[in-house]
Every structure is written in C-alpha cells, then in structure tokens.
Amino acid sequence: MKQLNQEEAKRICDRVLGFSKADECRVTISGGRTGNIRYAQNSVSTAGLVENTELTVSVAFGKRQGTATINEFDEKSLEKAVRRAEDVARLAPENPEFMPAVRKQAFKPSNTFRASTAAIDPAFRADVASHSIVAGRKNKLVTAGFFTDTTGFETIANSNGVFGHQEFTNLSFTCTARTEDGRGSGWVTRSVNDASNFDPREASQVAIEKALRSVDAKALEPGRYTVILEPAATSDLLRFMFNAFDARRADEGRSFLSKKGGGNRLGEKLFDEQVNIWADPWDKDVPVRPWDNESMLPRERTDIIKDGRIASLDYTPFWAQKQGVEAKGRHGNIIMAGGTRSLEEMIASTKKGIVVTRTWYIRMVDPQSLLLTGLTRDGTFYVENGKIKHPVKNFRFNESPVSMLNNVDELGKPVVMGGEGRFQMVLPPMKIRDFNFTSLSDAV
Secondary structure (H helix, E strand, O other), X not given: OOOOOHHHHHHHHHHHHHXXXXXXXXEEEEEEEEEEEEEEOOEEEEEEEEEEEEEEEEEEEOOEEEXXXXXXXXXHHHHHHHHHHHHHHHHOOOOOOXXXXXXXXXXXXXOOOOHHHHOOOHHHXXXXXXXXXXXXXXXXXXXXXXXXXXXXXXXXXXXXXXXXXXXEEEEEEEEEEEEOOOOOEEEEEEEEOOHHHOOHHHHHHHHHHHHHHOOOOEOOOOEEEEEEEOHHHHHHXXXXXXXXXXXXXXXXXXXXXXXXXXXXXXXXXXXXXOOOEEEOOOOOOOXXXXXXXXXXXXXXXXXXXXXXXXXXXXXXXXXHHHHOOOOOOOOOEEEEOOXXXXXXXXXXXXXXXXXXXXXXXXXXXXXXXOXXXXXXXXXXXXXXXXXXXXXXXXXXEEXXXXXXXXXXXXXXXXXXXXXXXXXXXXXXXXXXXXXXEEEEEOOO
C-alpha cells in the first residue's frame, strides 16, 4: 500500500471509528518503505526494499480491552478488524490499571521528513556500499556494512477526537573494516533523517583508519583509567540509564532513582554539574513525532537532568493519576549538552588515557546502582602527552553510567547518534576519570 497522506489516513480512521460499538476506540496506522543494502567480505550480499502498512484498532468495554491488527484496507476488512477487537475485549478480564482514552489534543508538527532521504534509490545504496568496498580493497582491508533508509508515516486517532498524522524519514549506516589477518578492526556508525548530512566516504574512512591504526595492540594492565569515550561508546550505556527513569520503578524501590525509605530522588543532585540533558521533539538534528504512541499525549520539551540534578521522571498515565501529577507523552529523544572541542582536541589535551571507539555485549549487573558490564572493541588506543601512542588490547569493564557522569573531566562537541529502540540521541564525546577496566579481552 502506498504512503498515505493526511486526508487519506483520516478517512480510514473515521471509517474504523464509525464501525466501533465499544465504549471507546483507538486507531493507529503506520506504514513505510525501507530500502537496504548489506555487504561483507568486500562484496554485496543482499539488497532489498520492503513496503508495508498496518492498522491497529484497540477498543474497550469498561475496563475490558481488545486489540486487532490488519494490513488490508477495504471496507470489509476494516469492519472485520473492529469486530475482532470487540470480541476479544468482551472475553478479556478487567484491567485494574485501565486508563480511558485521552481527550482531543493539539500536536505541534515536528520536521521529521526530508525529501533528500525519501529520494534515495538503489543506485544511492549501491554507491554507499561501493565507497566502503573500494576503499577497503585499496587499503588491503576486509569491509562489512549495512545501510538502511526509511520513508514512512504514522497516524493516530481515537473516539474522543484525537487525530495526528506525520511523515518521517531516516537512514542508518554501520561499517566494520578489518585487516586481512584479523589483527586490526575499526568501526563507524551514522544515523540522520536528512541524507544531505550523510557522507558515505567520510564514514567509511573513519572505520578504515581505525582498522589500520589498531594493528599490533599492546596489553595494558586492567585498572582505573582516564578514558575518552566516543559517543558510540556511551550511547548504549546511557540507554540503560534513561530506560530506568521510570517514576513507578523509582517509587516502588526498583531503580537507582529510588530513595531509601520510599519515594524517588527527583530534584537530587546525582551527577556532575556539567551534565545537562533534555528531550525536545522539535530539535533540528533529531526531531521526533510530537506525540507518544502509547498514551496519545503530546510530547514537550523537557529537562531530564539539569546541572547534575534529576529534573523529571517518566510517568505513565496510570502512575501519574495515582501519584497526583500531570501525565505527559514520553519523550522520544535524548539531547546532551557538551563543549566546543572535537574528539581530536580532547585527545590533544590528555596527558595519559585510553580512547574507546565502541562498547558492546553490555549486561546489567546491579539495577540499584545501575552497574553494567561489557567490552570495548573495534579500536581502543592509549594516549600519552596528547597523542595516540599505540593501540591496546580490549578490556572488559564494570562501570555505572551514574558514576561515569559523576567523574566528568570534559565534554566535547555533541554529535548525532540517531538511535535504536526508543531514543534518538545527540551525545558529546566524554573524558571520564577513573573508568573501571576489570580484565583483558583477546577479541579485536
């Protein structure tokens, strides 16, 4: 099914809402076209284009709910989906935490669509892979990568008059470059919604240079070091932290934001004063849809951490009502303030330290302290007197992002990380003292 415009999407939503005999009805339509190209061993392995459009209808009789999903849009199929959802609702037990559908809302559009990304075609994707493959072969490296581009739309509506429709685009790219003997490895990631801000040559060259520089890594003793973490090295660590900003988990004692004796730590200073983080659906670099799909409530610009203090927590409509606070749409991006210096300038100002390109295989050790364990990979380097002296073998680390953000020496110039899962992110490189490396890893 083709991309729906606002008028077409509203017509379908109105038909679905008109079919419903339940106490309330909610509709979500999402659709899009995703192109991709994958390469490995310096050769394209797969390429494709996937198109799909789905409609989800959810109804309620009192506190009994039912949901059905379809990808057919003729009258008969739409009505059949509504009846199926109603049949499920009649059979379902009551939900003790049921919240009624929200009243009509006003959504301020965000600029999530870029024509340059929507225009990406197979030739563009082939060029992205070609730049990596040709440059890799020239440097006697083996490259592998994955490029995807998406053009889509999302529509929400309910029987109380809520309606929102928005088109969006994005692209993402990852590339790994390795020496033929497997002794050196480099990696890069890029994610933007505007293809004019994406340079496949520049991105591939980053991975290639790291691979060439990481050969003959030397072992350093595990311990606590000053580290310069590239944004890709911190993004997954911080996702763990921000997924724990749920007010209910904090209030019930299941979070690092829980206060001993009950309650949460809203307003407390838990981080260095340099740490300022917020969400903004209208941010020019990582715009997101101006509503939260689950609640259908508007998103707002919201301070999350202000001068090191917890400025806000994430409330579901049920928990907000229970705690007597205003319910708001969950934010869809994370934006962290930084400085003006580049990664290279931060390295140049470091007497001794370790540069970490990427962290992976991250697992939770202790939710109460947010202690995580994981590994470095794809380019880890020792810095002495402002210069990269040599590559080092990878480490396992045991560290908490809470401790990290308390040990900030310097924040660099923020860059767009895009995002997987819930959050789009803008993060700076970070110079962190006393980062805890616990053992060595033989992997490159």
